[in-house]
Amino acid sequence: MSDERLPRIAFIGFGEAAEAFAKGWGRDLSAGLHAYDEKCDDAQARALPAGRAEATGVTLAADRAGALRDAGAVFCLVTADRAVLAAEQAAPHLAPGALWLDGNSCSPGAKRRAAGIVETAGGRYVDVAIMAPVYPRLHRTPLLIAGPHAGQALAMLEALGMTAQVSGAEVGQASAIKMIRSVMIKGMEALTAECLLAARRAGIEDRVLGSLQASNPDIDWPRQAAYNLERMMVHGRRRAAEMREVTATLSELGLPNGLANATADWQQRIGDLGLPAGTDSYPERADAILGRFAGQDRDQDSSAAVRQS
Secondary structure, three states, X not given: OOOOOOOOEEEEOOOHHHHHHHHHHOHHHHOOOEEEOHHHHOOOOOHHHHHHHHHHOOEEOOOHHHHHOOOOEEEXXXXXXXXXXXXXXXXXXXXXXXEEEEOOOOOHHHHHHHHHHHHHOOOEEEEEEEOOOOOOOHHHOOEEEEOOOHHHHHHHHHHOOOOEEEEEXXXXXXXXXXXXXXXXXXXXHHHHHHHHHHHHHHOOHXXXXXXXXXXXXXXXXXXXXXXXXXXXXXXXXXXXXXXXXHHHHHHHOOOOOHHHHHHHHHHHHHHOOOOOOOOOOHHHHHHHHHHHHHHHHHHHHHHHHXXXX
């Protein structure tokens, strides 16, 4: 894809989402893009973003200034807890009028704080919510966008072949939809883990699954369980960070956030295990998680015994 009307594009953060967008656009466009990822400051951590950049033709810059030089549009795709800091660090290097497309999974309050930083620096902030996994749809993954510059951003995104919809004229209106939706989506994953890991450890998963199937026959429960566990095994840490932003969103709305906090805890616990997804099998994934939990319990018991001796 190549379009002379498009501004120079840059990425701040070059993880899975940035790689997927660049792959979808194709090398004709991606070869002219620059990215900065703070992992590149760490020689040991550099391999992952460097490999992603090489696969897409994107050039990794040595610093933010190099990535952002003359960029008319910047996709900020870091982790949820780094979004405001990323805006602060990039602000001195933004070109006047540059679109800052904040695709991080943050609370509306965090998005508004980042917007204030970008707008003060002379940029144009756009609240972006990525509404589905970026694979397999790549750059055509559905996006919601919001803010006073959403119209200009929409025209650019459509020129890039992306799928976007304006959800409001105020910053935070896109992120609120994603955050509140995540209470259900990530919460269901955590419920799956708590329910079906317990059922398997107790040796009664067939009866529990049978009961769930009878109550909700439209759901293939073993298949859904396998998928939900895979999401947590592979992406649990990132999803935990997002759920902490969900707890902030609920607090901003003056509502209790106990379930969102518990969901963040489950996502973090399973993500921290560092397990590969393995085959698409609920029993195998459950056994891998339970086996690692059992090992952690033994390690804790051994440590306690050493302290008491």
